[in-house]
Amino acid sequence: MTLRIRRTVVVAVLAALATTALPAPPAGAGARQQAPDESARRADHTFVVRDGTRLTLAGRPFRFAGPNMYWLGLDENVGGTDPADPPAVDHPTYFRIRDGLTTARRMGATVVRAHTLGVSTGHPRSLEPSLGEFNPEAFDRIDYAIAEARRQGLRLIVPLTDNWQYYHGGRYDFLRWLGLSTDDDGAAFYTDPAARAAFKEYVRTLLTHVNRYTGTAYTDDPTIMAWELGNELNGMTADWVDDLAGHVRTLAPRQLVAAGSQHGVDPAVLASPHVDISDSHYYPPTAAGIAADAAAATAAGKVYVAGEFGSGQATDELLNQVAANPDVTGALFWSLFGHHDHHGFVPHGDGFTVHYPGDTPAMRTAVTALTRFAGRMSGRPAPAVTGDRPLLTAVDADYGINTLRWRGTAGATGYLVQRRGPGGAWATVSGTEPVGADDAPWFDLTTPTGPVSYRVVAVDATGAALAVSRTVGTTGSQDQVYDPLEDWFVSAGHSDSLRRTPAGDGVLVAPGRGRSGELRYRRADLTAATVTVASSGRPRAVLQVSADGTSGWRTVRPRIDRVGPGRYALSVAGLRGVDGMRVVWGRDARFAVASVALTARSDSTASTAPGAFALTAPAPDATGVSRLAALDWSAAPGAAYYSLTVSAHADLSAPLVAVSGLRTPGFTPTTAWPAGTTLHVRITATNGYGSTTATAAFTTRADLPGVVVDDFDTYPSDAALAADYPRNTGGDPITATLAPAGEGSGHSMRLDWTPGASGYAGVIRNLSVPQDWRGTTGLRMWVEPGADGQQLTVQFVASGFYWEKTLTFAGTEARVVQVPFGDFAPPPWATPGPLDLGSVTQMSLYPGGTTGASSLRIDSVAAYAS
Structure with a gap:
């Protein structure tokens, strides 16, 4: 058969606009x-x-x-x-x-x-x-x-x-x-x-x-x-x-x-x-x-x-x-x-x-x-190409501290966050070293009171500016969000008639010729919105607002400013009692939306320091705590961020952990806590008006011999466990959930799977920090099979080479198994190599040996020493 593609036709003027470049970066930054x-x-x-x-x-x-x-x-x-x-x-x-x-x-x-x-x-x-x-x-x-x-x-x-x-x-x-x-x-x-x-x-x-x-x-x-x-x-x-x-x-x-x-x-x-x-x-x-x-x-x-x-x-x-x-x-x-x-x-x-x-x-x-x-x-060096300029996608006011998110620039090695007050000059507030794209959300810990503006500068390895984002102005009581319309995740809904057309460094969104359409947003306490559109003349766009974001829409008259060739900004301000905004196209409309920027009143405002809070896990003065235990504390009312110090000394000297800028009330260590040690904890909740501190202590348990891979006691929820143990997407369905402890305290991991067409099912754990298993003899774990004859293939990656061993269990009673490293071999599909345990980066678990829906529990996985 011959496939004929039916293209959605956008009006001719928009096809022409699709090749129009977006505004150039400000002076001082190299062009893309x-x-x-x-x-x-x-x-x-x-x-x-x-x-x-x-x-x-x-x-x-x-x-x-x-x-x-x-x-x-x-x-x-x-x-x-x-x-x-x-x-x-x-x-x-x-x-x-x-x-x-x-x-x-x-x-x-x-x-x-x-x-x-x-x-x-x-x-x-x-x-x-x-x-x-x-x-x-x-x-x-x-x-x-x-x-x-x-x-x-x-x-x-x-x-x-x-x-x-x-x-x-x-x-x-x-x-x-x-x-x-x-x-x-x-x-x-x-x-x-x-x-x-x-x-x-x-x-x-x-x-x-x-x-x-x-x-x-x-x-x-x-x-x-x-x-x-x-x-x-x-x-x-x-x-x-x-x-x-x-x-x-x-x-x-x-x-x-x-x-x-x-x-x-x-x-x-x-x-x-x-x-x-x-x-x-x-x-x-x-x-x-x-x-x-x-x-x-x-x-x-x-x-x-x-x-x-x-x-x-x-x-x-x-x-x-x-x-x-x-x-x-x-x-x-x-x-x-x-x-x-x-x-x-x-x-x-x-x-x-x-x-x-x-x-x-x-x-x-x-x-x-x-x-x-x-x-x-x-035969030629890599070209110094640069992608789209950075884009500030959100600035949120969190109890007097502004939080910034931005979309990165291809080819940039870092970013400078710059701020200025009314009538002032731009100043870099992100420190002397550029921050990375994955450092967003970034906290402006020195947020001043009153209105400020931000921009993000993409830089290369020498510190030279490559491109500069648009400027976003805000106050300590506003949240700003910018939707470049590449996806629908910021919007609350849209009609099926809308289509995207790539246009320079962005997209244009409009319905097909002769079709109506709408694009909806829902944000609590909207105060202002700016919709940038492409049009060959003054656009006939309809903007409507709603008290609940779903019904009772009423039309508002925007201010219309020409912001470039074929580009117009439609702005509304001073909104009250509004939780929704939408753009409406009539059947004869001749415009496309290029971006939407929304301003809302922040629901994270305060006038005093954060309220009282406490460490919740491990429980204060708890003993026998897992060496991999994460710390959780109750949310401090009015906190913008938290700082954490953990030390083996009561005066908190020589800290094992000293971090700041934690957005959520919790911390997961990347290395194990010392075994059999009383650890002292200080958590400080901070906002734009002051700080509040909580202290506690707990004692870790004597460790399993060797190197702990996972005892499953550190995960606060099934979702957190599943995030660390994602399913091998090529295999059959399998889920990882928390279950009662099999050995020690805390949790075990339960695997539930259904054999299917793929012939295997498994979960993969990529270790955030490579482990050194040198000096150990093999892998040890507590296992409770769900059926007689079940199997479990244990696989790990050491210095880039794959190794695995399949275990077969008789009966369903729980047991501790120890598998010497000499019993492991490369999978038949993997490249053979030497067993170098100096850098173990991945452990995967593939249960099997059954024909119907099955389950199995695992706990206390460690590389043991004889």
Whole structure:
């Protein structure tokens, strides 16, 4: 079948406005460097060509490095206004795509590998939600990502399906749709004619699509360097590889074909005359392993690419050896994420997440090594590109202390928060060192009384200004929120008729031609609002307010100011008794909304110091407290933030913890408290009018021998436990909840799972600080099976290498098990390596051995010493 995309048409004037640049940054900041460098510009419309076992571009050798950015077409990490909100699957925002690709360029990338630009089946948001039914809306973000990569001079490797059953789909979708067996690792995908035909139709639909932003068919776009038959396709047969590679070659004769299985080099790939690139993956990477696979691939006449390698092992020592090997044409790390739409970075808990310039010293070291490696592979240094300017998304007044949130800038290494009073000069109030994007929310601990204005300056490693945010004015009794409209999380609701159109550094929101629409906001005690719109003339926009935000809407007359070419600001002020505001489009309206800024009275006001409060957990003077115990205290009425000091000395000298600026009444340590020690605690609640202090003490228990991994006593709720033990999304459903203690006091962890099509279920714990298990003998834990014959696979990552052991339990009685490290072995899918216990970064638990819904409890996990 031929898929025809029905585009939602926005009026012609808005299409013209879509190319209008947003206001330039204030003087003193460099302009956004949007264009690719000259060498990339010259090669924009040139296909990458295979020349034997090498690649060329415009007649020159082409070697590359860069990231995997699997989420560019469909993102599993979309959450709410707070990056801590639970993730959901949705299309990534235009900002995330643009910011992520700009970050890739800043790290020297010339090629990006992106699964969900090609793998998009089986989910309501995907390209093919069910067999033979295609979702035109799913093409929009794929189109935009390809167009943005093209604008930035990046090339793409696009897998077409996945060996694994992740949210974005894969080869098992076709088997389930057709009622075919998934046994034998889904072998029918390669052998059944119906499965092959269904997949080929999906491939044809994708490859022949015409990009709405470029007007170019995917097969005619040199931005797409290679189509990969699939991600880590195990079990491919030689005839399947030949048939599918030939199918892609026929559809896209000027683009390359890549293929590879999970480990090593695949004989079927090496033998196929239609495959250009052999792709191998490494967790962890080793120079010897890469060299061996590269030699095998090039000996067979193929171009060799390391399509994935774990970022945690990115060092100059390793990557210099890879770059020096002429058989290695390209290498791509796993995996890069950019800034969150509202503040901070997009979080992802697989243990290989990379943010620029790095959240931790280890990540910063890896980012530096990866950037140098990209320069060695491409032969040119990373360009000093900068993304969208920083955006102040919220300024809240918390009991006399202002709290700021901002969206970060790709390419920036830090930020300066600046403040000025009426008629005054700008002054940096964030300290002598730049703060990071993940330091938001940021507290202005010296907030003065009265009106002030803020801005955020993005800086590079030398401290030079790259870009400056818009200015936000506020008082000590106001909350400000800014909605860039990239998502719907700030708004309270909208009509289905509204559509987004990317426009420069933002979006325009409007209904389709001839349709009405509305965009609603709900905030308690709204006092003012500014709606910025794009329009070819004075806009005929209707603004309405409501006392409850849901009914009784009344129209208000805004002040209208022209703020730029084709841009107008519609402002209302002096609102009283208003909890809601909405923008209304009539059927003949000819405007689009570019942003919405709201001002509300703060509900966090005070005129005195915070009220009394107390430590609640551990209980004051408690004994036998877990060494991993978190501290919780009752909320102090009127507190803007808390400071905490913990010491083994009554006078609080030589503190173990001394932190300030805690927003919530609680603290979780990153290292264990000393064993068998009385600890003294002082907590200070502060607002703009003074401070109140509470003190307490507790005594920790004598420790388990060795190193405590987790005793589950530190989690205040099931949600906190689940956040630390997220489900492996490729597996069957499983949940982690708190249960009564199995050993000692506090809690144990209960795992509930239901065996299904994936064949496994598990939870993954990424340790916030690597543990040193040297000097210990094995792993010890308390276990209570839920059924006779249950199994538990215990897996950990030590110095980048995976190790696991499967335990089988007879009976259901609780017991303590000890597993010597000598019993652990690398999983069959992992790269073998030495057992170096000096840096353990991850522990995963995979229960099994049952056929129905099951449960199991675990407590007191530790690396024990004999």
